[in-house]
Amino acid sequence: MYQAPRGTQDILPHDQAYWRFVEEKAEKICQLYGYKRIDTPVFEQTSLFRRSVGEGTDIVEKQMYTFEDQGGDSMTLRPEGTAPVCRAYIEHGMHNLPQPVRLYYIGPIFRYERPQAGRYRQHRQFGVEAIGDADPALDAEVISMAWEFYASLGLKGLTLQLNSIGCKVCRPDYLEKLRQYYSGHAQALCPDCGRRLRQNPLRLLDCKKPSCQEIVKGAPRIAEHLCQQCARHFDALKGYLDGLEIPYELNPYLVRGLDYYTRAVFEIQPREGGAQSALGGGGRYDGLIEQLGGTPAPAIGFATGLERIILNLRQQGIELPPIPGPEVYIAYLGEKAKKEAIKLAAKLRRAGIGATMALGDKSLKSQLKQANSLALPQTLIIGENELKKGVAVLRNMALGEQVEIPLSQVVTRLKKEA
Numbered sequence: 299m300y301q302a303p304r305g306t307q308d309i310l311p312h313d314q315a316y317w318r319f320v321e322e323k324a325e326k327i328c329q330l331y332g333y334k335r336i337d338t339p340v341f342e343q344t345s346l347f348r349r350s351v352g353e354g355t356d357i358v359e360k361q362m363y364t365f366e367d368q369g370g371d372s373m374t375l376r377p378e379g380t381a382p383v384c385r386a387y388i389e390h391g392m393h394n395l396p397q398p399v400r401l402y403y404i405g406p407i408f409r410y411e412r413p414q415a416g417r418y419r420q421h422r423q424f425g426v427e428a429i430g431d432a433d434p435a436l437d438a439e440v441i442s443m444a445w446e447f448y449a450s451l452g453l454k455g456l457t458l459q460l461n462s463i464g465c466k467v468c469r470p471d472y473l474e475k476l477r478q479y480y481s482g483h484a485q486a487l488c489p490d491c492g493r494r495l496r497q498n499p500l501r502l503l504d505c506k507k508p509s510c511q512e513i514v515k516g517a518p519r520i521a522e523h524l525c526q527q528c529a530r531h532f533d534a535l536k537g538y539l540d541g542l543e544i545p546y547e548l549n550p551y552l553v554r555g556l557d558y559y560t561r562a563v564f565e566i567q568p569r570e571g572g573a574q575s576a577l578g579g580g581g582r583y584d585g586l587i588e589q590l591g592g593t594p595a596p597a598i599g600f601a602t603g604l605e606r607i608i609l610n611l612r613q614q615g616i617e618l619p620p621i622p623g624p625e626v627y628i629a630y631l632g633e634k635a636k637k638e639a640i641k642l643a644a645k646l647r648r649a650g651i652g653a654t655m656a657l658g659d660k661s662l663k664s665q666l667k668q669a670n671s672l673a674l675p676q677t678l679i680i681g682e683n684e685l686k687k688g689v690a691v692l693r694n695m696a697l698g699e700q701v702e703i704p705l706s707q708v709v710t711r712l713k714k715e716a
Contacts (some may be wrong), residue, residue, distance in 0.1 A: 299676050303419070304413065304419070304421060305410075305413040305418050305419025305420065306418055306420045307418060307605075309704070313486040313564055314621060315618045315619070316608045316611060316612075316618060317422075317604065317608070318621055319451075319611075319618045319619065320424075320451065320604050320607055320608065320611075321404055321424070323447060323448060323450045323451055324402070324404060324424045325404075325638055326450070327443055327446060327447045327450060328426065328443075330401045330468070330691070331400070331439065331443050332400055332441075333400040333401060333426055333428075334400065334401060334404055335401070335403065335404075336383060336386060336401045336402070336403055337363070337403060337405060338376070338379075338382035338383060338386055338403065338405075339376070339382070340375060340376050340406060340408075341373045341375050341376060341404070341476075341616070341672065342372060342373065342374060342376060342381070342382055342385065342412050343371065343373060344362070344364050344370070344373060344374040344596045346374075346381050346382070346590070346621070347362060347374055347377060347378075347381055348560055349590065350380070350381040350384070350556075350557075350558050350586055350587065350589065350590060350690060351377070351378065351381065351556050351557060351558070352498065352556065352557025353497070354380075354556070355498065355556060355557055355683075356411075356490075357377050357378065357409065357556070360410070360411070361377060361409040361410045361411050361704070362374050362375070362377050362408075362409070363377075363408045363410055363411070363453065368629055371542060373603045375403075375408035376406070376408060377407060377408060377409050378407060378423075378601070379403055379405070379407065379423055379425040379427075379560075379599075379601055380425070380427060380556075380558070380583065380586070380599050380601070381590070382585055382587055382597075383401055383425075383427045383429075384401065384427075384429070384586055384590055384592070384597070385400075385582075385590060387399065387429055387587065387592065387595075387672040388587065388590060388592035388593075393427070393430065393592065393593045393595060394436070396437060396655070397429070397430030397595070398428045398429055398430035398431040398433055399428070399429045399430055399462060400427075400428050401426065401427045401428075401429070402424070402425065402426040402427070403423075403424070403425050403427075404422065404423070404425075404604075405422065405423065406420055406422055406423075407420070407422070407423045407603075408420050409421075410463050415575075415606075415609060416564075416575070416605050416606030416607075416608075416609035416610075417603065417606060418605055419425070420562065421603050421604070421605045422603070422605065423601050423602065423603055423604065424597060424601065424602050424604060425478070425580075425599060425600060425601035425602070425656075426440060426443060426600050427596050427597060427598075427599040428440055428597060428598050429504040429587065429596075429597040430582060430595045430596070430597065432531075432596035434531050434532075434535040434538060434562070435532040435534075435538055436598055437531075437535045437538075437561075437562045437582065437598050438535055438538035438539055438542060440580065440598050440599070440600050441458070441539065441544065441564055441600070442619075443537060443600065444564075444566055444578060444580070444600045444713060445458065445544050445604070447558060448464070448566060448577065448607075451607065451611065451616070451637065452611075452614070452616045453577075453607075453610055453611070453616070454614065455568055455569045455614075455630055456544075456563060456567065456568060456569065456577070457547055457548040457566070457567050457568075457569045458544065458545065458565075458566055459519070459546070459549040459552050459564060459566070459567060459579075460535075460546045460547065460548055460549065460562070460563075460564050461520070461535070461548065461549050461550060461551075461552040461553070461561050461562075461563050461564070461695070462520065462521065462524060462528055462529075462532040462561050462563070463500065463520055463553055463559060463560065463561065463563055463581075464520055464523065464524050464528050464532070464560070464561065465525065465526045465527070465560045465561055465584065466523065466560070466585065467527070467528075468524050468525035469500075469520075469560075471523060472518070472520050472523040473499050473500060474647075475518045475523070476500070476502065476503075476517060476518060477495065477499050477500045479516070479517050479518055480499065480502055480513070481495070481684065483513045485686075486508055486509060486510075487503065487509075487510060487523070488507045488509060488515060490505065490507075491505050491510050493633040493665075498557070498592065500553050501533040501553060502514070502517070503517065503550075503551045503553050503555075504551065504552075504553045510561045510641075514551055520550065521548075521550055523582065528561055531561055531562070532561070532562060535562050546564075547650060549565075552564070552687065554579060554580075554581055556583075558583040558585070558586040559581040559582065559583055559638075560582050560583060560584045560585060560591070561581070561582040561584065562578070562581055562582050562598070563581030563582070564578070564579055564580060564581060565578070565579035565598075566578055566579060566602075566608060569688040575606070576606075577602055577603075577606055577607060578601055578602025578603065578606075579598060579600070579601070579602075580598065580599045580600030581598065581599075582597065582598045583597050583598070583599065584596035584597065588617060601652075603647055606692055606696060607629065610667075621676075622652070623652055623677065624652035624653055624654040624672075624674055624676075625651055625652045625653070625674065625675060625702070625712070626646065626651065626652070626653050626654075626674060626676045626677065626678055626712060627653075627654055627655065627656075627665075627669035627672060627674045627676070627678070627679070628642060628643055628653060628654070628655035628656070628677070628678045628680070629655075629656050629662060629665035629669065629677055629679045629680070630655070630656065630665075630679070630680045630681065631662055631680070631681035631682065631683050632681060634682065634685055635680040635681050635682065635684070635685055638676075638680055638685060638705070639655050639656075639680055640655070641676065642680070642690070642705070642708060643655050645708075645709055646708070646709060646712065649709045649713060650713075651712050653707070653711065654672070655675070656668065662679070662681075672704055674695065675694070675695055675696065676692060676693065676694060676695060676712070676715075677692075677693045678690045678691070678692055678693075678697055678708065679693060679700075680693040684702075688704055688705050688706075689703060689705060690702070690703060690705055690708055692708075692711070692712075
């Protein structure tokens with residue numbers, strides 16, 4: 299028996315209502331804020347991610363799906379959404395548009411990591427990117443979008459975690475102090491943190507291992523080492539969030555997992571789940587466009603995994619609007635009636651009324667049983683007697699009541715009842 303690859307899933311018809319619900323809410327919030335959709339390829343040159351995400355990150359070192367194509371070029375399935383959007387911004391000269399350029403995407407992301415609740419090796423992500431402005435009001439806008447998006451889904455009990463990780467001016471001095479502190483605890487670090495100490499010390503703050511969690515409590519805090527510009531930016535952002543009445547918690551250990559982040563970073567988490575169950579997050583990446591060869595352009599983004607959202611929707615018992623489907627089932631008896639049923643189904647669909655019909659040579663009893671199992675509200679029945687009279691029997695499946703209506707009036711009657 300073939301099965302879906304480990305870390306992937308089939309989204310079956312009865313689950314589609316969740317995906318439709320979340321994606322429609324995502325598109326609605328983007329419409330309200332003036333963000334426009336962009337779709338990038340699911341694979342890019344490997345060097346794009348090595349250069350942007352960072353050589354010392356878990357994503358680049360452990361999680362990327364990389365392959366050599368027929369031309370000998372190294373390609374990677376998209377492990378995150380920001381770098382491809384930035385590549386498209388540069389390639390298509392979007393710096394010539396009014397800034398900031400506000401974009402959003404919904405699409406698959408691929409990471410080879412241990413599957414866990416709400417996180418798959420192939421998962422779908424909704425993300426927004428605002429490129430071309432350094433105003434902390436833009437940070438507040440993106441955070442507000444994320445907060446209102448989750449609220450529109452009906453999710454409750456969420457917390458906004460907020461931090462600033464500085465910039466290229468103030469971060470180097472802080473990283474040196476971080477190295478000095480952790481060097482005194484090197485023997486107690488987990489293997490991953492031993493490597494991070496050498497390659498990517500900021501990620502030491504983000505380790506979830508209990509032994510390293512104890513060490514991080516005594517680590518120097520970056521908020522105390524911000525340059526004046528970063529401190530002013532962060533204070534302004536907090537002021538805007540206060541004005542928007544969006545509650546937040548300052549988290550000195552929040553750093554995010556990508557090297558391109560600067561200044562403000564944030565995550566939105568279920569209060570009882572903590573960082574390992576984060577719904578989404580983001581932050582500034584003011585140097586990434588220039589790093590990828592473009593005209594310098596400060597930017598901020600946010601991304602969230604749809605699978606983890608849906609997990610929380612299920613856990614909180616949030617009811618979803620059903621996906622519209624057929625409204626009427628057409629049953630028939632005999633070949634002549636079948637031909638009339640096919641024509642009638644076509645007329646109903648052209649009139650915007652969803653219809654499905656029986657196939658094969660099932661008995662009327664079997665057809666009505668199938669209509670019940672499909673939970674359609676009404677059934678049209680056509681047999682030889684109905685054809686002679688030029689009528690169809692319309693049965694209300696919930697009440698069990700039925701009436702005869704002329705075939706010429708079926709579409710009009712069902713339109714009135716729609």
